[in-house]
Amino acid sequence: MKTRHWDRRGDGGLTFTELGFGTAPLGNLYRAITNEEAAAVLDAAWQYGIRYFDTAPLYGLGLAERRVGRFLATKQREDFVVSTKVGRLLKVCRPEQRTGIGKFFDTPNRREVFDYSYDGIMQSFEASFERTGLDSFDILFVHDLDVFNHGTPAACDHYVEQFMSGGYQAMTSLRDQGVVKAIGGGINEWQMCQTLAERGDFDLFLLAGRYTLLEQEALESFLPLCVARNIGIVLGGPYNSGILATGPVAGAQYNYSDAPSHILDKVRRIEHVCLKYNVALSDAALNFPLFHPAVVSVIPGGQSINQVASNERARNTHIPHELWEDLKSLGLMRGDAPVGES
Template sequence: MHIQTTRRVGQTDLQIPVLGLGTCPLGGVYNAIDEATARATFEAAWNSGLRLYDTAPWYGLGQAEHRTGRALCEKERESYVLTTKVGRLLKAPRDRGSFKPVNWAGALPFEHHHVFTYDAIMRSYEDSLQRLGVNRVDALYIHDLDSGYFRTEEELNARLGDLEKGGYRALEELKRSGEIKAIGAGVNERGMIDRFLDRFDLDVFLVASRYTLLEHDIYFDEVARAAKRGASLVVGGVFSSGILATGAVEGAKYEYGAASSSIIERVRKLSRIADAHGISLPAAALQFPLAAPMVASVVFGAVKPAEIEANAAHFTAAIPVGFWSDLRSEGLVHPDIPLPADA
């Protein structure tokens, strides 16, 4: 499959490339990324043929949007697909002198506020356009409205209520007026696709780390239900926060922290099969999700040009049918999960 092959998003007219760059790491999720390295990484992405870019206000508290915009603002607008997210507003802190951003290394000096009202969604969209320096995005995702951030039912239901009472109407207006082509939700936790589908007709779900070579049980319930409703999936976190890229090495990351012994053992099994077939585990991880018909694209993160170049090569690497069949015979992939070998 070619990097610039496109697939349709839900029932919309939006076609997106099957491989894209996610900009969370370029916002400094693990380490601060200097400007020259960030720019070189974007240049490598463009030169490798990547034409889908996903970003968010949350990534580096505006840093990733600024960097994405600077990389793309001189490109022909019809030559790429750009998505960002809504649900967080960035504001200057009251005590500017002592403020230290949390969660990010090298972030911009802003506080974030998680809000899903009508006015907040419209403000978030306009702010993103300003940071990007690009006057149109192709899709907006409702960002991180899930149980990982709102840990009590009361909190979660209150934010979903804000969306129902006005926030989603803002997104519908933006789509109806032609400002955006698709409405989606970016989710991290099991159960959230169902919660959204109970309330809204979304075009696409950006699912982080829940549909990967390492973890894919979500296919049988929430993903299947989304597909029946005509929604697509974009798969993020395809390397499960890193361990499917690095293998089970010391310090390997899973869920943005240290991997458990059970995860390490499962990755070792995957690696042994990959080694036996002479392929790389990252290649398998990148190619796996697109076998499912409802998956429109896979986005991966990178922090230096070499990672872009390696993943572009992984995506187009030949993987023998025997590798995929061995995964099934070893019980690492359920018999009913689609695999590239089934195509």
């Protein structure tokens, strides 16, 4: 597995495998799996050489953190990079009040409470230690500080101010003390990533689904800013929550909902170009983000050994340069999107 080294602060930095592992599926996302199945998936990822694992309290309401922590406890600490997220506290509740009904299955009865204050960040961080059983995290991301999760720009602005006046100080303090090596945001919108990058001193952003084969608006201003400041990008959701893996089939998912007709049409046209070069759409989608110099790892996740194997095979698939040029000439990809090895 190829690696990429990131060292923004001159303290040795972190070495990422180009393929990381996003653990939301291990939180019983969309369907329940057993602890044994989760452990087998993690073991397959390790055997394929994956050494970067990202998790969060939200994923299965603590379930993913427990599963990944149990697995990583069997490894030497210096052999992997791990990140978790803050911004939500999990509170015990009645079953009908549980967060994620219909999305996460067979999870603890917990409801999320957004809290981006100083104390809220510290409480979340400590709770993640307890769930994982780990003694340290490499990266701490503030989670879902975006309009997508908070509903309106006004609500999002409220939490941004709460974070910048409190939680941000908690995260920088943890970094200054060497408790974590890097801080950043795990966010669904590049615009909000840019807002945070302009207001604070952040090291990495986990950008979910906003720099993919399907959409590259982040090239407007955010990704150039990251290159200028040596801010690393972990790219989550390279398949845009499904459609770039399944293709434009009936029920294809885009942003965790049924894909609208204009998205289906664009993906259909992209897939047509891929097939011209005998390349699977999913293979092109996984490889594309890694051409950008700011990207340190792509984390597609997986809920089965076959999915992990498919991601590893896709990364090792050669994509003809002419494929990217055709997509650009047809207006299916931005002309300024990097498509050569950095």
